[in-house]
Amino acid sequence: MKIKMTIDEALSYIHGTHKFGIKLGLENIRYLLGKLDNPQKRLKFVHVAGTNGKGSTCSFIANVLTEAGYKTGLYTSPYIEIFNERMRIDGIYISDDELAELVGEVKVGIESMVRDGRNHPSEFEVVTAIAMLYYQKHQCDIVVLEVGLGGSLDATNVIETPLISVITPLALDHTEYLGTTLAQIAAVKGGIIKENGVTICHPQSVEAMAVIRKICKEKCNELIMAPVDQAQMVEDIIGGLTFRYEGIQYTLKMIAPYQMQNAVVAIEVLKVLKTIHGFNWKAETLVKGINTTRWMGRLEVLRESPLTIIDGAHNPHGIKGLRDAIRTLFQGEKITAIVGILEDKDIEGMLSEICPYIQRVIVTKPNNPRAMSAECLADKLKAYDHIEILYVDDQIENAVNYAEAHKASLGIMIYFGSLYMIGEVRTKLLKMMP
DSSP: OHHHHHHHHHHHHHHGGGGGGOOOSHHHHHHHHHHHGGGGGGGGGEEEEEESHHHHHHHHHHHHHHHHHHHEEEEOOSSSSSSSGGEEEETOOHHHHHHHHHHHHHHHHHHHHHHOOOOOHHHHHHHHHHHHHHHTTTTOOOEEEEEESSSTTTTTGGSSSSSSEEEEESSSSSSHOOSSSHHHHHHHHHOOOOTTTTTEEOOOHHHHHHHHHHHHHHHTEEEEOOGGGGGGGEEEEEEEEEEEETTEEEEESSTTHHHHHHHHHHHHHHHHHHHTTOOOOOOOHHHHHTOOOOOOTTSEEEETTTTTEEEESSHHHHHHHHHHHHHHTTTTTTEEEOOOBTTTHHHHHHHHHGGGGGGGGEEEOSTTBBBBBBHHHEEEEEEEETTTEEOSSSSSSHHHHHHHGGGGGOOOOEEEOHHHHHHHHHHHHHHHHO
């Protein structure tokens, strides 16, 4: 049985479940998927957790698998411009028609579980259930599955042992849910490590690694460290980043130095899929898949003259990646930052990393209930005497319009601070550009 819905009705229904809040735990999602005949049990997964680099790493893996001819699902969050981005098969977003159809199907399951006396699922649980149905109906060969929040109690962790678990760089973020130390965060993220599996891990702090090693040992899970330090940068220019790894040269469509490390983690995952799980491709397929991967909103160049970049950095670790890119690519250049940040982030930690490298700032506010007002953020920026605050406005549209009106005098423009901001910025800028 299905409920017929339009795409607008479907999206309203999904976003309407936001009122049920964030519920970390697996009981609800298990019950809902049971109502849908457990589509996840007929799929194979690469499961990816971490604080930063998850989306890019997932995209590298999925793009190579698609290039190799495997029907590959990709599940990520949040979206940058449109909701459909969150579910893809072979790089193509889910269509409006199919999304609406699947929401109608999942809604029937939700209404049944509520009649059974169960709690209504959260928005992320609903979306995860839709995704599982989508990939199973299309009989995907493999799904690259990004964790939403944390790991152990995240709705994506409803899956059984994945082909590979992946841990990308860990840092302090979402501390109200995940813990206030790297060891606590590692314990939560490490919850995706399952019995008798394989885990690929980006190098972490000593305390985080101790936790991950302990979990792997307890679960009889083979831990493979991705040797990201063995990648050697050849060139990093606006056209892309070139590096060598294990004697092979790659030229990415991305410019952030940290993408080289994300690519190495992905390459290590792909090696295990090939050697242990029977996936197969030629060497040139791997190189082409890595080289042609794109990931929206991560040090993404929208325009070369005047240079305009958007970046989703939203915590101190992510900001360090942006800072390193500025030092590598734009040393001595004048930088204007257009910034908006959520109030629950480590704002002082973020500003201390980036402010020495920017000269002017336009301050705005992400379109999110947790966002800090532009005035409050501007007050914090006043602590940096060398920075000229050009414009302060809560409306992102007004901030973008100001930047575009003055672009001839602003030097390099970099929008950053929140994924909830850069999507709106990206859409508006691309409409304004010739």
